[in-house]
Amino acid sequence: MSDEPDINKAQYASKKGEVVLREHVYDGIQEYDQTLPNWWLFIFFGALLFFFGYWIAYYQFGWAKTDAERIDAAMAVISDAKAKALDEMLAKLTDDALVNDWATDPSRVAGGEAAYLMNCIACHGQDLAAKIDIGNGQSVALPGLPLTDGEWKYGGKPMDIFRIINAGTPADSPGHNGAKMEAWGLKLPPVQIAEITAFIISKNKQEFAK
Numbered sequence: 001m002s003d004e005p006d007i008n009k010a011q012y013a014s015k016k017g018e019v020v021l022r023e024h025v026y027d028g029i030q031e032y033d034q035t036l037p038n039w040w041l042f043i044f045f046g047a048l049l050f051f052f053g054y055w056i057a058y059y060q061f062g063w064a065k066t067d068a069e070r071i072d073a074a075m076a077v078i079s080d081a082k083a084k085a086l087d088e089m090l091a092k093l094t095d096d097a098l099v100n101d102w103a104t105d106p107s108r109v110a111g112g113e114a115a116y117l118m119n120c121i122a123c124h125g126q127d128l129a130a131k132i133d134i135g136n137g138q139s140v141a142l143p144g145l146p147l148t149d150g151e152w153k154y155g156g157k158p159m160d161i162f163r164i165i166n167a168g169t170p171a172d173s174p175g176h177n178g179a180k181m182e183a184w185g186l187k188l189p190p191v192q193i194a195e196i197t198a199f200i201i202s203k204n205k206q207e208f209a210k
């Protein structure tokens with residue numbers, strides 16, 4: 001091409017500030033042919049070194065843990081602690097203890113009532129009857145089962161009640177009108193479930209007196 005500018009042959013700049021261009025011109029565009037600045041090379045080779053160290057530490061020897069692995073490990077510690085707390089509670093809790101110790105202890109019952117009001121009234125009602133008053137003597141059924149009718153679908157012993165609250169509707173049960181109860185043990189500590197059970201017992205005094 002005749003209108004090609006006069007350009008240096010491929011060579012590196014020998015003087016500071018000197019601009020060196022490649023021989024070719026495409027569509028009037030030319031390319032620099034400089035050594036890259038040191039700061040750029042430093043970042044580039046630094047990134048390669050960092051990658052290598054990272055790859056060794058995370059993927060080859062497992063010296064460093066990824067965030068996901070650290071979360072899994074922390075969750076395992078928590079679920080172990082929860083399982084241990086439940087085992088300890090189950091070891092000391094009996095039908096007799098729930099009725100005669102827990103349900104007669106006003107502070108346990110009050111704790112259970114507070115937890116019940118926080119977590120359970122939406123489906124079992126404030127008075128445990130599983131219905132809500134809408135005026136004119138009419139009421140609407142709530143999704144849960146009544147807890148004061150003397151009927152216990154999953155067993156009427158105090159420990160049965162503790163277990164159904166802790167573990168929720170069993171996997172093989174269709175639930176009540178298709179509604180299943182969640183496993184409250186995933187959200188509440190065993191001591192709180194025992195207190196709620198004590199509160200429910202205290203609302204069914206005659207039934208559990210025998």
Ligand code: HEC
Pocket residue numbers: 115116119120121122123124143144145146147151152153154155161164165169170173174175176179180181182184196
């Ligand atoms: C989202 C609604 C919902 C909430 C909230 C709820 N439950 Fe339930 N509960 C149900 C349903 C539905 C059933 C019936 C499950 C079945 O038939 O399998 C049930 C069943 C039960 C039973 C068994 C009753 C029986 O006759 O055997 C107990 C006890 C119980 N719930 C206690 C609780 C406690 C305590 C809480 C609060 C910590 C709670 N529930 C919160 C919906 C709920």
